[in-house]
Amino acid sequence: MLEKYYISKKDYTDLNVYRCGIEECLPGHSWGPGVRDHFIIHIIHKGKGNFTVNDKTYKLEEGQGFLICPGQIVQYEADMNMPWTYSWVGFHGLKAETILKSAGLSPEKSVFVCSSDSYRVKMKNTLNDMIAELREENVSELMLAGYLYLFLSYLVKDQKQNISVHRNFKNTNLYVSKAIEYIEKNYARQITVEEVAKAVNIDRSYLSSLFNKFLGIPPRDFIINYRMDKACELLKNPRLNVGDVARSVGYEDPFQFSKTFKKTKGLPPSKYRDSFLSAPQ
Secondary structure (H helix, E strand, O other), X not given: OEEEXXXXXXXXXXXXXXXXXXXXXXXXXXXXXXXXXXXXEEEEXXXXXXXXXOOEEEXXXXXXXXXXXXXXXXXXXEOOOOEOEEEEEEEEOOOHHHHHHHOOOEOOEOEEEXXXXXXXXXXXXXXXXXXXXXXXOOOOHHHXXXXXXXXXXXXXXXXXXXXXXXXXXXXXXXXXXXXXXXXXXXXXXXXOHHHHHHHOOOOHHHHXXXXXXHOOOOHHHHHHHHHHHHHHHXXXXXXXXXXXXXXXXXXXXXXXXXXXXXXXXXXXXXXXXXXXXXXXX
């Protein structure tokens, strides 16, 4: 699915919409290397892809976005297995650069994370409203400008919230450390990723992006792996049956625990125990 619109009139006033659209990309779909003569912001709604700017490639996914600045050589490409779907808006105007700077975005800092699901949905809906207006027979340029201001205001609010949260720690890696510490203390009960994110005072999607960046796996998989590693330790104790071990690592249902253990470790917990107990000491 591809839907895009171009607005040919250029007033060069404070802020003007140049183009916008939405695309559900095919695997490997790419653009560039190339240069644009206006600003473009892409918001990723699902899937993954790569964005290359300033000779650096970023692996991006749902909940992230990227800015293309005039004159920059850029390239972006959808993932082969999970191609991204994104919507975008291109714009120019006397106030464009100043507004982007207030969101912490610039040619040197062109990749961002939507720190709030609420603002991300508002940005997506505003772009959808913009596209809907362009489908009309009599398009209102005033309404398009209004939607652009609204979209950018949500972006600025979201990124300022992001910056405010960042100031609580020296760097984002500490969020991961805090999250791991919380998991280590609470793995024995039924915790969720949402709970962990709330405990470290960030959004779930942002926590997921940090875990993927620093650990290479999403937080849900980290919790499961941590529990299964703990289960391996407990299974070495012959006084504990499989149900005891399951409860000790946060599973009330022994069947679900056994299923997860086998998927993670490659064999059922009972066979893991047998292999350990039968091994030469």
